[in-house]
Amino acid sequence: MGASTANFRAPGGIHPAYHKDLAAEQPIAEMPLPAMLVVSMSQHLGKPAEPTVKKGDTVLRGQVIGEAAGFISAAVHAPTSGTVKLVAAVATAAGPRATAITIVPDGEDTWVEGITPCPGWQTLDKKAIAEKIAAAGITGMGGAGFPTHVKVSPPPEAEIDTLILNGAECEPYLTADYRLMIEHAARIWEGALIIAKALEATTIRVAIEDNKPQAIAAMQDAIPAEAKDAQVVVLKTEYPQGAEKQQIFAITGREVPCGGLPLNVGIVVENVGTTLAVWEAVVNGLPLTERVTTVTGGPIATPGNVKARLGTSYADLVEFCGGTSGTISKIISGGPMMGFAQPDLACGTTKTTSGLLLLGPDAVQAYESMPCISCGRCVGVCPMKLMPNELSQFLEAEDYETAEAYNVMDCIECGCCAFECPAHRPLVQHMRRGKAQVMLIRRKQAS
Amino acid sequence: MSELAIVSSSPHAHSGSSVQRIMLDVIIALVPAMAAATYAFGWDAIRLISACVLACVASEGVSRKWMGRDLGVEDLSAVITGILLAFNLPPSLPTWMAVVGSVFAIVICKQLFGGIGYNPFNPALAGRVMLLISFPVFMTTWSTWGIPAPLAVDAITTATPLGLVKTAIATTGELPFTFNGATALQLFVGNQNGCIGEVSAAALLLGGLYMLVRRCISWHIPVAYLGTVTLFSAILWLHHPQQNLNPGFHLLAGGLMLGAIFMATDMVTSPVTKRGMLVFGAGCGLLTMLVRKWGGYPEGVSFAILLMNAVTPLINRATRPRVFGAVKKKKA
Known part of the structure; x- marks a missing residue:
């Protein structure tokens, strides 16, 4: 079967400068163990994990150091063997503080006992697959970090027919998923077959933007013979093609209802990195203890795609990439469109750290925000078809009721509106504040 | 690292667009029409354009200062208001009247409503209508400048082509001239009487094209506007060709091109949705x-x-x- 192109065009979208050439051709490099790892218990969407170790404990690689705390949560494993030096709250990349476990590696990198590979996964039933995924602590590695075992165990009434592998990587600068697809295409496909089995989905689609021909070719060549309906779908390069709801529409024409999930339209979307982690977890029995992060941006001496243990500090990542030159104006955890700005390099990587982007003064500008001139560009580019111009004015006036009526909760914070705004209005900031306030009001009303 | 990096909300990238750049592009788009006005009306065009621009910029600066607003005149929007107001004036209008219209446009119609982005009405048009109501004779006196027949009748009772038609239909019940290829060309290049900015459809279209390329305007409003005028005048003309000129005349005469390309497309005072723009343009065409x-x-x-x-x-x-995803939920 040949690669097909996406049939539908999701609304809105922008064409930012991609800067992917900085790191795209750098093969994944494995980083040696750093002197210290700070492993957050809040690596995913939902409740943070509960620490199961205390100061002074010795741990082995793959040992559970944080238990899943509830249904939407995920276990956290020791990224290497060593000693627990501290269990304390530290700031996460997104801002709020969460408990983190500091481990001083012993350098042996000894795996915990009881790792059971399962190359014959075909004999596993869907519950066993989901259990293996849960035991490995896998969460979505593209951005939001939704626990994967929850995604692969949909309620029985949801009939999932299609699994979409998200390889769009539409964020500028980031190339981690691109490298994974080129270097591990066959493993990703096998991971996809495993997830499809758990979902009882018959159709598998791999979504890749047309600015990544090498990845398209690699994934195309590796389509397994046993896959019945598997295809690579080429998406037009446009931000945000990697956004779940927009991608589902582009490929299938199905629209995920407001406030709903992809499973409402019979689809599950998994990031390609997550899919590879599932392969590792099921076939090799290995829990998630490392990930590939693109370390890039003007000030980075040698940008690259680094496979590092979870909890590796940003400072260590930067040093592994040859350090920096010149002034660093911004440090971003993630990509430039949706990533979180950091004051310094203190934070440690998590399961969702797709990129570490440093921007020099040439790529950062301070703007004075002006009144809206009603140019309508934000309305045109919004992939959710919202009216960011009006929403931002309601939110400035703290009129949360009207903002809710104008669907502020459907905002995916992709940043297209603020990217386009000629008046430099902080539209996404307004939306975030508005969403938080509406949630607060809803919670108050519920109690 | 000794200093902390900048922390701000995402996105950390911007398209590079700015209000000032949009305004500058509109000014650039107005250059061909300014050149055509200067060619047609000479000194009077220069006099009125500079008077309006200076008066608009000065009153914008002064009123913003008085009202304690921190924005200056650097967004260039007052320059556009000045040029567009001048474009809507007859060449013989006294300078002081042009200045009065400019101050009215900026202070009353824009700054009193809150300044840039907040004015409900197009300031230049509001200024023009104020002048038209206050000084009707001056605002409808047209100079002859060697316009060949049939669009000029004689040296004393000059009028715009639309005025000629209206008067003739009212008095004699017949059209004053026939609209043919020669008249069309005359209107297209700007060999007609009228306000200084509206005479040359060619120059205005050129500016419109530039704005389309630079994304200062989208096609929706001009196309809906001109399309509705075409449709409406075609119906009249087909129904009664003795009393109505054909759509070609209606498209090229008067302030339609200036209005459809530069005035109706003003971002602040026109809709933000594409469908809304079509409705807006159609409404403008119908009312015109x-x-x-x-x-x-x-x-x-x-x-x-x-x-x-x-x-x-x-x-x-x-x-x-319709919000993406505003569909019925099938199952939970």
Whole structure:
């Protein structure tokens, strides 16, 4: 079967400068163990994990150091063997503080006992697959970090027919998923077959933007013979093609209802990195203890795609990439469109750290925000078809009721509106504040 | 690292667009029409354009300072208001009247409403209509400048082509001239009487093209506007060709091109949705033709656009896009 192109065009979208050439051709490099790892218990969407170790404990690689705390949560494993030096709250990349476990590696990198590979996964039933995924602590590695075992165990009434592998990587600068697809295409496909089995989905689609021909070719060549309906779908390069709801529409024409999930339209979307982690977890029995992060941006001496243990500090990542030159104006955890700005390099990587982007003064500008001139560009580019111009004015006036009526909760914070705004209005900031306030009001009303 | 990096909300990238750049592009787009005005009316065009621009920029700066607003005049929007107001004035208008119109446009119609982004009406058009009501004779006196027949009747009773038609139909019940290839060309290049900025359809179209390329405007409003005028005038003409000129004349005469390309497309006072823009443009076209055919004035572009400005918030509300995902939930 040949690669097909996406049939539908999701609304809105922008064409930012991609800067992917900085790191795209750098093969994944494995980083040696750093002197210290700070492993957050809040690596995913939902409740943070509960620490199961205390100061002074010795741990082995793959040992559970944080238990899943509830249904939407995920276990956290020791990224290497060593000693627990501290269990304390530290700031996460997104801002709020969460408990983190500091481990001083012993350098042996000894795996915990009881790792059971399962190359014959075909004999596993869907519950066993989901259990293996849960035991490995896998969460979505593209951005939001939704626990994967929850995604692969949909309620029985949801009939999932299609699994979409998200390889769009539409964020500028980031190339981690691109490298994974080129270097591990066959493993990703096998991971996809495993997830499809758990979902009882018959159709598998791999979504890749047309600015990544090498990845398209690699994934195309590796389509397994046993896959019945598997295809690579080429998406037009446009931000945000990697956004779940927009991608589902582009490929299938199905629209995920407001406030709903992809499973409402019979689809599950998994990031390609997550899919590879599932392969590792099921076939090799290995829990998630490392990930590939693109370390890039003007000030980075040698940008690259680094496979590092979870909890590796940003400072260590930067040093592994040859350090920096010149002034660093911004440090971003993630990509430039949706990533979180950091004051310094203190934070440690998590399961969702797709990129570490440093921007020099040439790529950062301070703007004075002006009144809206009603140019309508934000309305045109919004992939959710919202009216960011009006929403931002309601939110400035703290009129949360009207903002809710104008669907502020459907905002995916992709940043297209603020990217386009000629008046430099902080539209996404307004939306975030508005969403938080509406949630607060809803919670108050519920109690 | 000794210093902390900048922390701000995402996105950390911007398209590079700015209000100032948009305004500069509109000014650039106005250059061909300014050149055509200067060619046609000479010194009078330069006199009126500079008087309006200076008066607009000065009153914008002074009123902003008085009102304690921190923004200056650097967004260039007052320059555009000045040029567009001048474009809507007859060449013989005294300078002081042009200055009065400019101050009215900026202070009353823009700054009193809150400044850039907050004015409900197009300031230049509001200024023009104020002048038209206050100084009707001066605002409808047209100079002859060697315009060949049939668009100029004689050296004393000069009028715009639309005015000629309206008067002739009212007095004799017949059209004053026939519209053919030669008249069309005359109107297209700008060999006609009228306000200084509206004479050359060619120059205005050139500017419109530039704005389209630079994304200062989208095609929706001009196309809906011109399309509606074409349709409306075609119906009249087919129904009664003795009393109505064909759509070609209606497209090229008067302030239609200036209005459809530069005035109706003003971002602040026109809708933000594409469907809304189509409705807005169609409304402008309909109102323009109603005034031209049955109104007291020969030309209705200014009134049409101002009236549609008033309903822009309603159009925006009525044409809110269907939110992506606003579909029925099938199953939980």
